[in-house]
Amino acid sequence: MTLSELKYIVAVAKERHFRKASETCFVSQPTLSIAIKKFEDELGVTLFERHKSEIIITPIGEQIVKLAEDILQKSQLIKQLAKEEQGDHSGELRVGAIYTIAPYLLPKLIPEFHHRAPKIPFILQENYTANLVNKLQQGELDLVILSLPFNDPNIETLALYDEPFVVAIPNDHHLVNKQSLSLADIEKETFLLLGAGHCFRDQVIGSFPNFDQVNFLNGQMQRTLEGSSLETIRFMVASGAGITILPCSSLNGHDDELFTVKPIDSPVPYRTVALAWRKSFPRKQVLEIFKQSIQALSIPCTIKKFN
Numbered sequence: 001m002t003l004s005e006l007k008y009i010v011a012v013a014k015e016r017h018f019r020k021a022s023e024t025c026f027v028s029q030p031t032l033s034i035a036i037k038k039f040e041d042e043l044g045v046t047l048f049e050r051h052k053s054e055i056i057i058t059p060i061g062e063q064i065v066k067l068a069e070d071i072l073q074k075s076q077l078i079k080q081l082a083k084e085e086q087g088d089h090s091g092e093l094r095v096g097a098i099y100t101i102a103p104y105l106l107p108k109l110i111p112e113f114h115h116r117a118p119k120i121p122f123i124l125q126e127n128y129t130a131n132l133v134n135k136l137q138q139g140e141l142d143l144v145i146l147s148l149p150f151n152d153p154n155i156e157t158l159a160l161y162d163e164p165f166v167v168a169i170p171n172d173h174h175l176v177n178k179q180s181l182s183l184a185d186i187e188k189e190t191f192l193l194l195g196a197g198h199c200f201r202d203q204v205i206g207s208f209p210n211f212d213q214v215n216f217l218n219g220q221m222q223r224t225l226e227g228s229s230l231e232t233i234r235f236m237v238a239s240g241a242g243i244t245i246l247p248c249s250s251l252n253g254h255d256d257e258l259f260t261v262k263p264i265d266s267p268v269p270y271r272t273v274a275l276a277w278r279k280s281f282p283r284k285q286v287l288e289i290f291k292q293s294i295q296a297l298s299i300p301c302t303i304k305k306f307n
Helices: 003-015 018-025 029-043 059-085 102-116 129-137 199-207 211-217 230-238 284-295
Strands: 048-050 055-057 093-098 122-127 143-147 155-170 191-194 224-227 243-247 259-262 270-278
Touching: 003 018, 003 029, 003 059, 018 029, 055 059, 093 102, 093 129, 093 284, 102 122, 102 284, 122 129, 129 143, 129 155, 129 270, 143 199, 155 199, 155 230, 191 199, 191 230, 199 243, 224 230, 230 243, 230 259, 270 284
Parallel strands: 093 122, 093 143, 191 224, 191 243
Antiparallel strands: 048 055, 143 270, 155 243, 155 259, 155 270
């Protein structure tokens, strides 16, 4: 049993095709097929059922592939740890962030991190919370930036900052002269929300105890429109399509040309942004540099949670 054989079976499980798997492993198809057959013969099990049009992973194959992925990941970490012990911090860092955080935090974070660790390539991915957490658990990502609450016995989290929510309304809106807004002020307005799957959508709805009932059950609101991203929603507000709630970090100095921002009556709703990583993540020095990079950032509207 070799690491190459483990690499081959993981590739076949991912591609569900021997030729495509051989191409991703940069070996010939016969070489890959012979190695996998040798692996199966050595263990006395069948990993893959070969059919003309498809490859099916057997139940025992599923278990072995999962273990093989874990072994390959740990073998890479062994090499990486050895390099970092010798002062070589050149291994890539794979970071994920949810859609409503990435565009606003990462442009500030990347230069700061690069200043502290110029030799570490930063591989980024935006996605929904559930997808990012799954990739973190599977070892496809090293660190994830998300919003709390989040609980997993194998995942460590560090609260980074609290971020208040604000209301965005068109510049010619009838509420533009009010100092702050409440649910009573906005409950009969056309309201713009992110689509299903975004945790920020759930947080907005959850921020107001009666919002869900007002919006969806009693029909008191004129209507609710959905957008695919906060940027889309911002321009919908600017066009006069409705009003929305935004995390304060998504605002910039040119927003007053597009729409008017109003604070929300006390208690002001907010979200807590956090960093998450596997408890088994071994690159402690890199993790510490990442934490320091975030701590060094200035995000005016937020309240830092750690020193």
